[in-house]
Amino acid sequence: MSPRNVEKDLQQREQRINRILDSALEIIAVKGIGSVSINHIAAAAGMSIGNMYHYFKSKDEIISEILRRGQTSYGEHVSGLAKQQGNALDKLLLLCESWLAMENNWAYTILIHTARLSDASSDEIRRAVTERFTNNLGPVATVMEQGQQEGLVVSGTPVELAYYFVSLIQGLTLQKLPGAEVPIRAQARSIVSLFAARPGL
Amino acid sequence: MSPRNVEKDLQQREQRINRILDSALEIIAVKGIGSVSINHIAAAAGMSIGNMYHYFKSKDEIISEILRRGQTSYGEHVSGLAKQQGNALDKLLLLCESWLAMENNWAYTILIHTARLSDASSDEIRRAVTERFTNNLGPVATVMEQGQQEGLVVSGTPVELAYYFVSLIQGLTLQKLPGAEVPIRAQARSIVSLFAARPGL
Amino acid sequence: MSPRNVEKDLQQREQRINRILDSALEIIAVKGIGSVSINHIAAAAGMSIGNMYHYFKSKDEIISEILRRGQTSYGEHVSGLAKQQGNALDKLLLLCESWLAMENNWAYTILIHTARLSDASSDEIRRAVTERFTNNLGPVATVMEQGQQEGLVVSGTPVELAYYFVSLIQGLTLQKLPGAEVPIRAQARSIVSLFAARPGL
Amino acid sequence: MSPRNVEKDLQQREQRINRILDSALEIIAVKGIGSVSINHIAAAAGMSIGNMYHYFKSKDEIISEILRRGQTSYGEHVSGLAKQQGNALDKLLLLCESWLAMENNWAYTILIHTARLSDASSDEIRRAVTERFTNNLGPVATVMEQGQQEGLVVSGTPVELAYYFVSLIQGLTLQKLPGAEVPIRAQARSIVSLFAARPGL
DNA sequence: CATGAATGAGGTTTCATTCAT
DNA sequence: GATGAATGAAACCTCATTCAT
Known part of the structure; x- marks a missing residue:
């Protein structure tokens, strides 16, 4: 027609x-x-x-959609990583490296926090963002658990460890925002080793 | 008169x-x-x-001054902590607990990042904020170094460890911003233990 | 084809x-x-x-056409009524009842007034609407005149009486617009009786 | 200070x-x-x-305030009229004349109806306008009742008569809006006489 | 005939800053 | 010092209309 x-x-x-x-x-x-x-x-x-x-429909919807895509794609990335071959520490290392290497990750991170903070954002957006964030912890927690069974990761509730791991990376990401970068370089290997069980322990 | x-x-x-x-x-x-x-x-x-x-002189100056005071007072807090009696892990624990317990810390943290990111902020403000942030790492690095000498803290460049420690805490702080809190509770003890050298290691 | x-x-x-x-x-x-x-x-x-x-051709034309149809159909309705059998008061009663009973009449009425008032409306539209309104008074005036000859309707220029009658009904219609209805019910019989010559006069 | x-x-x-x-x-x-x-x-x-x-605070508030003032001042006018010396018909005549003579009354009237109709108007505005309208019927109803006791006004519920009277005047007012005036002149005396009980009745 | 993307003007509202009093 | 009226730019959003496909 x-x-x-x-x-x-x-x-x-x-x-x-x-x-x-x-x-x-x-x-x-x-x-x-x-x-x-x-x-x-x-x-x-x-x-x-x-x-x-x-x-x-609105500017909010644009922001909201950027967030959705970013978080979803990150979730898939992490999820895929968790399912791959290899030991837990290698997976964490990969995750850490890929995140720190990615340009504009600070933009996503700032966006996430801004969206959650902003008055303008509807409750719905805030809830959605937080929910996706929480869901995305899942695969990381799985890796942590795997690592504990392998004897490679420190003991502790897996999801809590995942929470710390992700928060640490996000915290570092924010320090890298342009205009005034903190003159210290984050080393993925060092970060992951914080979560590593020491051999002979 | x-x-x-x-x-x-x-x-x-x-x-x-x-x-x-x-x-x-x-x-x-x-x-x-x-x-x-x-x-x-x-x-x-x-x-x-x-x-x-x-x-x-301007709204920017107000924001800038809030940041200056907040960061300075935090700096003094950390600096005092570093000079106190006690082993390194206890100091880290104290720092972590006091930070996580303080209400409105997320406001400071967001403010810091917003100021550093904003177009409006002059380069000067951005530089000042970042510089104070970096300076405030000093006392924490000192504690890390002390801990390493005590055999209580993992090995690594002290300032880098301090950087991770502070970033982790800031990252967690942002997760707690109101309206949509991540349903996971951070435990100061668990966080600090990530930086602890394991006994017998 | x-x-x-x-x-x-x-x-x-x-x-x-x-x-x-x-x-x-x-x-x-x-x-x-x-x-x-x-x-x-x-x-x-x-x-x-x-x-x-x-x-x-334009949105205006749509509005204009709605008005034309509405007024024309109303005109035919009134015209038909005037030609029917029966005394004048019965005809007025019928007109009054049918108008008050019709849903959405307020929409037409508001539309008429809005169209006549609006900047956007061309002079032509305004003139057309007013002309049709005036023309539609004709049959009502005829009924008034008939009523006067029957001794049933108060004396006065027929078209003026018609003008009052229609204005009264339109005024009442506007009071009934949704969202905030005036809590008084209009009675067709009472309205018509205002125009009735009292028996024995 | x-x-x-x-x-x-x-x-x-x-x-x-x-x-x-x-x-x-x-x-x-x-x-x-x-x-x-x-x-x-x-x-x-x-x-x-x-x-x-x-x-x-907003455009709505401006409109709302215009309405409030207009209706309040009209209410006082009517209320004052009702309390004056003289018979009911004279009072109605005065009211009718003053209303029809006043320039821009159609603007108020249109405004009232537009406000009550508009999507934009909050429910509160609509309610307030309608309530004031209803309240303003009170004095007119009093006059009607007085007139009935004097034997000068037709029988019927006073407030209902007031409702018709005011609606009629408002209806006429709307016909006078500029750009396309209905070529019929309303006569206050004729209008009032519709509500007059005939002598000898 | 049918579609809906595209435009740009205009609407309401907010806000940092200035200035006369 | 103190006040808050005044400004004008800029934000978000809507809408009648046009036009390539």
């Missing part, structure tokens, strides 16, 4: 949405969180302000 | 400044960082908007 | 137009006049925004 | 508020209700847009 190419339209829509989200994240990363205005996002995405609202 | 008045004026000035800073921090803690407007601060401090500018 | 198709096309066009007008009126009635956007009408009518402009 | 002249400030504030309200009503009267934007009101009042918000 429709003279429009529906499939192509959907593809284009997908592309636009990605462009918006990428632009928004880019702005946060480059100019800081205070600059994430619809105005700036629209300019960066090369579209009109009004048109943004064809793709997102 | 009399010298008494000058002194009294100075006292009053001091009081006003404190009132402003306290009100601002209170607002951040209660209503969130998005709500910190000169308007709200003035109302909370019980003064007129215009009068605020007799005490601070 | 075949003549059948042309006819069918015309039918469909008619249907679409009706669907649009009905949806628009429905929205006004349910959600209020502030919500009548092309967007909403299109959604309610189950068509695309762009397609609306194949049937109407 | 304050070097400002408090009394003068209050006076000036009062003046500004009046200026805003007058300008808003003027705009409604001259340009139509669609043009009542903060923009236009500010321009008409000769102040900046932002400054409007020192005097009113």
Whole structure:
């Protein structure tokens, strides 16, 4: 019926949405969180302000979607890692390295905390973000448990250890935000070794 | 006119400044960082908007001063702790407990990161905040070093360990921000034990 | 291509137009006049925004057409009533009852006044609406005149009486608009009796 | 304490508020209700847009205040009328004449109905407007009752008669809105006589 | 004929800062 | 010192209309 190419339209829509989200994240990363205005996002995405609202109901929804994608993709990453071959410490090392190496992770992290803190964010967003964060602890906890059985990881409640591990990495991530970087380099190996059971213990 | 008045004026000035800073921090803690407007601060401090500018050149200066005081007082706290009697692990435990117990620490922490991230913040502010953060690592590093000499703390560059320790605590602090708290309780003892050399090692 | 198709096309066009007008009126009635956007009408009518402009040149034309149909149909109703058998008071009673009973009459009435008031409305629309309103007084005036000859209706210029009668009904209609209804019930019989010559006078 | 002249400030504030309200009503009267934007009101009042918000929390509050003042002043007018010397019909005549003579009454009337209809208006505004409207019927009902005791007014529930009387006047008022006036002149004397008991009845 | 993406102006509101009093 | 009115830029969002497909 429709003279429009529906499939192509959907593809284009997908592309636009990605462009918006990428632009928004880019702005946060480059100019800081205070600059994430619809105005700036629209300019960066090369579209009109009004048109943004064809793709997102509100600015909040954009932020919310960035968070969802970021956390989901991170969750899959961690989940995949947990299922791979290898001992627990190697997995933790990999996780730590990949996280610290990734550019713009501080942007995600700041975004997460800002979203959870902001007045503007609806309770729903806050709950969703926190819930995903908590869920993402799962695979890390699994790795911790595996490590304990292997005798490679310190004793303690696995999920609590995971909580510390992730918080530590996030804390370090925040120290790396641009403009004023703390002049100390984090070493993945050293971090993981904090969670390692000492041989002969 | 009399010298008494000058002194009294100075006292009053001091009081006003404190009132402003306290009100601002209170607002951040209660209503969130998005709500910190000169308007709200003035109302909370019980003064007129215009009068605020007799005490601070700009809103930025208020934020900046809150940070300076917070970080300085924290620095003194840590510094005092390092000089006290006792073994390193006890000191770390004390530090960890006092930090996790303190209400509104997340407000300071968020404030620090926001200030460092914000466009609005001048480079100077960012540098100052980061510099104080780095300086405050000093006493913790000293404690780490002491612990290593006592055989109680894991090996590694002391300042790096201090960096991890503080980042971990800050990371945990951010998870506790109100509205959506992660349903896992952090245990100071468990955290400190990550940095403990195992007996018999 | 075949003549059948042309006819069918015309039918469909008619249907679409009706669907649009009905949806628009429905929205006004349910959600209020502030919500009548092309967007909403299109959604309610189950068509695309762009397609609306194949049937109407502008939003104004939609509103204008709703008014035209509403006023025309009301005019026919009144005109038919005037020509029926029966005495004048019975006719007025019937008119009054049917108007007060009809749901959504307030929507038409508000629409009429809004259209006449709005900047947006062209002078032409305003004139057309007012002219139809004035014309619709004719049959009512005829009934008044008939009533005076029957000795049943108070004396006075018939068209002026008609003007009062219709204004009274419209005034009452507006009091019934949803959200805050005046807690007094209008009685058609009482209203008509205001225009009745008292027996024995 | 304050070097400002408090009394003068209050006076000036009062003046500004009046200026805003007058300008808003003027705009409604001259340009139509669609043009009542903060923009236009500010321009008409000769102040900046932002400054409007020192005097009113929102546009809604401005509208709401106009309504409150208009209805209150009308209520006092009617109430005063009811208490004056003279027979009921004279009072009704006076009321009718003064209302029909007053310029911009249609603006109030339209405003009342728009406020009650608008989505934007909070339920509270709607309730307040309707309640004041209902209350304002009281004095008119008193006059009706007085008239019935004098044998000058038709029989019927006084408040119902008042309801018809006011609705009729409001209905007529709406017909007079500018741009397209119905070419029939309302005569106060004729209107009142609809409510008059005929002598000898 | 049908679609809905795109535009840009305009709406309401907030806010840091200045300034006359 | 003290006040709060005043400003103007910028934020978010809506909407009638156009146009390529």
